[in-house]
Amino acid sequence: MAGTVPLNVPRLKKSVSSPATRESTAVKWVLIVAAGLVLFWLIALPLIVVLTESLKKGWGVYVAALTDPDAASALRLTLLVAAITVPLNTIFGVTAAWAVTKFRFRGKGFLITLIDLPFAVSPVIGGLIFVLVFGAHGWFGSWLSAHDIKIVFALPGIVLATLFVTFPFVARELIPLMEDQGTQEEEAAITLGARGWQVFFRVTLPNIKWGLLYGIILCNARAMGEFGAVSVVSGHIRGETNTLPLHVEILYNEYQFSASFAVASLLLLLALVTMIIKSWLSRKNAH
Amino acid sequence: MNVTTTAAARRKVLPGFGLTMGFSVLYLSLVVLIPLSALLFNSTGLSWVKFWDVATDARVLASYRVSLTTAGAAAFVDAFLGLLLAWVLVRYEFPGKRMFDALIDLPFALPTAVAGVSLTALYSTNGWIGSWLEPLGLKVAFTPLGITLALMFIGIPFVVRTVQPVLEDLDCDMEEASATLGAGRFRTFRSVVLPELIPPLLTGFALAFARGIGEFGSVVFISGNMPMRTEIAPLLIMSKLEQYDYAGATAVALLLLLISFLMLLVINSLQRWARKTSR
Numbered sequence: 001m002a003g004t005v006p007l008n009v010p011r012l013k014k015s016v017s018s019p020a021t022r023e024s025t026a027v028k029w030v031l032i033v034a035a036g037l038v039l040f041w042l043i044a045l046p047l048i049v050v051l052t053e054s055l056k057k058g059w060g061v062y063v064a065a066l067t068d069p070d071a072a073s074a075l076r077l078t079l080l081v082a083a084i085t086v087p088l089n090t091i092f093g094v095t096a097a098w099a100v101t102k103f104r105f106r107g108k109g110f111l112i113t114l115i116d117l118p119f120a121v122s123p124v125i126g127g128l129i130f131v132l133v134f135g136a137h138g139w140f141g142s143w144l145s146a147h148d149i150k151i152v153f154a155l156p157g158i159v160l161a162t163l164f165v166t167f168p169f170v171a172r173e174l175i176p177l178m179e180d181q182g183t184q185e186e187e188a189a190i191t192l193g194a195r196g197w198q199v200f201f202r203v204t205l206p207n208i209k210w211g212l213l214y215g216i217i218l219c220n221a222r223a224m225g226e227f228g229a230v231s232v233v234s235g236h237i238r239g240e241t242n243t244l245p246l247h248v249e250i251l252y253n254e255y256q257f258s259a260s261f262a263v264a265s266l267l268l269l270l271a272l273v274t275m276i277i278k279s280w281l282s283r284k285n286a287h
Numbered sequence: 288m289n290v291t292t293t294a295a296a297r298r299k300v301l302p303g304f305g306l307t308m309g310f311s312v313l314y315l316s317l318v319v320l321i322p323l324s325a326l327l328f329n330s331t332g333l334s335w336v337k338f339w340d341v342a343t344d345a346r347v348l349a350s351y352r353v354s355l356t357t358a359g360a361a362a363f364v365d366a367f368l369g370l371l372l373a374w375v376l377v378r379y380e381f382p383g384k385r386m387f388d389a390l391i392d393l394p395f396a397l398p399t400a401v402a403g404v405s406l407t408a409l410y411s412t413n414g415w416i417g418s419w420l421e422p423l424g425l426k427v428a429f430t431p432l433g434i435t436l437a438l439m440f441i442g443i444p445f446v447v448r449t450v451q452p453v454l455e456d457l458d459c460d461m462e463e464a465s466a467t468l469g470a471g472r473f474r475t476f477r478s479v480v481l482p483e484l485i486p487p488l489l490t491g492f493a494l495a496f497a498r499g500i501g502e503f504g505s506v507v508f509i510s511g512n513m514p515m516r517t518e519i520a521p522l523l524i525m526s527k528l529e530q531y532d533y534a535g536a537t538a539v540a541l542l543l544l545l546i547s548f549l550m551l552l553v554i555n556s557l558q559r560w561a562r563k564t565s566r
Contacts, residue, residue: 129326
């Protein structure tokens with residue numbers, strides 16, 4: 001299951017082939033132009049629309065939308081949630097990848113399937129389950145309200161839902177990478193007298209750093225951009241439990257389209273930066 | 288050194304199995320497994336009778352029909368478009384190829400809500416494409432067609448990135464042999480190349496389909512959310528929650544989860560098959 005792609009995929013190597021296995025130049029260019037049009041229509045056009053719509057009413061409205069106190073608090077919340085969830089899931093990803101790839105044990109395939117599970121589950125379900133556990137009618141609902149602890153419709157709920165949907169990203173990136181690298185270098189380090197942590201930081205980490213970084217930026221992009229799961233647990237309290245994607249929705253439903261697209265352009269920037277780092281990393285990885 | 292001795296030695300040599308395994312399983316249980324089990328062992332008073340009532344409710348059935356048909360149609364179209372994109376990306380050199388490659392991943396990185404509002408603006412009756420299609424009598428926004436387009440946007444990278452590596456590893460020898468035996472280029476593609484690409488195409492289709500069934504953010508804006516017509520299953524969960532109908536929401540979610548598990552099984556066996564045929 002994939003919600004992501006392995007880093008080593010786009011090699012873009014030059015294809016060497018004899019004339020017999022090539023199409024005529026005309027066919028070639030028809031296909032390239034057709035593919036270009038598909039890409040422009042399906043993917044590039046929606047991006048351009050975000051920018052034109054956000055600037056439709058001029059820079060004044062654009063700047064006002066981004067400096068609005070509610071937008072600023074949504075941005076702060078989004079950054080805070082990512083700052084909590086990304087490190088936690090990174091630590092999990094590294095430890096899980098170590099356990100899965102450096103040892104042999106029964107049920108390894110099953111464990112990997114369980115790690116992938118959040119990718120297969122609808123994000124709305126990812127939010128719903130935390131309402132069922134911590135909500136007013138949930139397992140711990142009455143205990144939590146008796147002790148005046150808020151989880152659902154507050155920061156902890158948003159963090160939990162985000163942890164769930166971004167759970168597999170780092171592990172998923174590292175497991176195939178570390179599987180390929182095997183255990184010989186680590187074993188050599190141990191034989192030479194290195195301790196466990198030294199082995200990890202001196203031998204394993206330098207080998208996996210680009211893959212790890214790629215997993216982290218994908219995890220971060222999803223953590224900042226998650227909509228469905230967070231929407232269920234947030235309660236949409238303006239200035240309090242609104243993340244940036246939810247703020248886009250609220251403005252849109254209030255027919256403040258330009259403001260909504262202005263906030264959306266901020267998230268688009270996040271996606272573009274993610275893509276740029278990704279292509280830089282895969283070039284780095286290829287060398 | 289043979290395989291069995293390395294396997295035996297591995298356990299002794301490298302440290303940290305207990306620690307990393309223990310932490311992984313604990314964290315997995317806390318964040319994923321225990322919360323998910325809340326769907327099964329819930330306290331919302333969902334009995335079998337109630338579950339059956341909700342599951343066979345006309346509006347619920349309609350939402351599943353909308354979800355399955357739009358996700359299926361989107362994944363089907365994506366399989367063809369994805370094949371074209373992967374082919375061009377692997378086989379040809381052309382200016383702007385690097386940007387072409389980067390754009391394909393964008394639906395992975397773009398927050399779904401942004402895709403949702405943007406596609407709605409594009410296809411609404413006064414949008415760039417919507418205003419073109421309206422005189423032709425074609426309405427996209429707030430119809431199942433709009434949902435399908437949003438899911439095509441979300442699903443296309445899955446097909447391209449599954450087909451691409453297989454296409455890259457494909458040996459040109461077979462194609463040369465086919466050409467020397469007198470087959471034209473199209474015939475060679477159809478009878479030599481395409482059969483090799485069927486497993487990854489099916490995997491990509493299944494991945495895009497599975498993602499489409501659960502998708503929420505990009506669909507909720509363009510669908511218009513009309514019960515019986517354009518209401519998708521994840522949205523129905525949401526609206527049941529907003530009416531504090533926890534039992535109903537749980538029932539719809541359980542069905543959706545069941546479909547997801549089935550898809551996960553299908554995808555896993557497809558991937559195993561793809562790996563076997565590529566060797």
